[in-house]
Amino acid sequence: MGFRRQTRPGRLALLDRVTLALEASLLSRRDGLWAQAPVVDIGIGSLPWTTVELAARVAPLQVIGVDDSADVVERARGFETPNVSFMCGSFSLPMRGVRLIRVMNVLRDGPPEAVAPAHALLGASLLDGGLAIEGSCAPSGEVGTAHWLRKTATGLAREGLVMWLDGSRGTHPMAFRDRLPRDLRGARPHPVFDVLARWTDALHRLPASPERLTAAAALVDGLTPIPIEGGQAFKLEWCPRPLQR
Numbered sequence: 001m002g003f004r005r006q007t008r009p010g011r012l013a014l015l016d017r018v019t020l021a022l023e024a025s026l027l028s029r030r031d032g033l034w035a036q037a038p039v040v041d042i043g044i045g046s047l048p049w050t051t052v053e054l055a056a057r058v059a060p061l062q063v064i065g066v067d068d069s070a071d072v073v074e075r076a077r078g079f080e081t082p083n084v085s086f087m088c089g090s091f092s093l094p095m096r097g098v099r100l101i102r103v104m105n106v107l108r109d110g111p112p113e114a115v116a117p118a119h120a121l122l123g124a125s126l127l128d129g130g131l132a133i134e135g136s137c138a139p140s141g142e143v144g145t146a147h148w149l150r151k152t153a154t155g156l157a158r159e160g161l162v163m164w165l166d167g168s169r170g171t172h173p174m175a176f177r178d179r180l181p182r183d184l185r186g187a188r189p190h191p192v193f194d195v196l197a198r199w200t201d202a203l204h205r206l207p208a209s210p211e212r213l214t215a216a217a218a219l220v221d222g223l224t225p226i227p228i229e230g231g232q233a234f235k236l237e238w239c240p241r242p243l244q245r
């Protein structure tokens with residue numbers, strides 16, 4: 001089994017919790033086209049643990065796991081349940097009217113230039129107001145980050161960067177630096193690095209405590225804590241400045 005398919009149970013559990021905390025109204029919406037709007041998880045992995053876990057969290061919504069490897073999809077089919085199914089495919093999905101698309105640990109090994117076209121394809125399948133989550137995390141999910149991308153009348157808009165960690169490897173803003181989405185890890189440091197540096201400076205000015213990361217976040221413009229069990233999470237608003245180049 002190739003490295004590019006590695007996953008494990010619970011890897012995206014903190015992201016599942018963040019998604020439920022931030023998107024309760026998106027997940028509970030049932031008016032009009034939303035009544036049948038599914039959730040899509042692109043990039044299943046060697047076994048579909050993370051897709052099945054997401055499906056359990058958002059039941060009774062339909063969850064469709066999508067992967068470009070026929071082997072992966074074949075194996076995943078043994079895990080189908082009334083609300084989770086699997087199909088071959090990629091970013092250009094055959095369905096429209098999707099509520100939420102998640103793409104975790106799929107784009108990280110490709111070139112940064114591949115990210116914007118992939119995001120545009122995801123946007124084409126979402127309902128207006130729908131959400132795409134695209135990012136990377138550590139092998140066991142102990143730290144991760146993801147773009148929060150909202151479908152608007154004019155396309156897919158960057159709403160924020162969501163970051164989470166479980167504290168098992170410390171609680172330092174720089175932990176997020178190595179797990180940034182692919183397009184923020186280019187040759188030139190992205191302005192988000194300055195945000196992490198300001199957060200670090202604020203942290204160093206505070207006394208050590210379990211709440212120090214959250215207390216320091218309050219001193220950085222645009223950062224909002226997201227209360228979740230089992231970890232700490234934050235959303236960085238994606239404003240025109242200072243984050244966009």
Ligand SMILES: C[S@@+](CC[C@H](N)C(=O)[O-])C[C@H]1O[C@@H](n2cnc3c(N)ncnc32)[C@H](O)[C@@H]1O
Pocket residue numbers: 003004005006007008011012042043044045046050066067068069072089090091103104105106
């Ligand atoms: C590292 S696993 C990630 C599994 C799970 N999402 C996670 O975060 O643990 C990446 C998966 O994405 C699939 N994949 C890679 N490139 C893809 C593409 N362009 N379209 C669809 N699936 C892709 C691989 O076959 C693999 O199953």
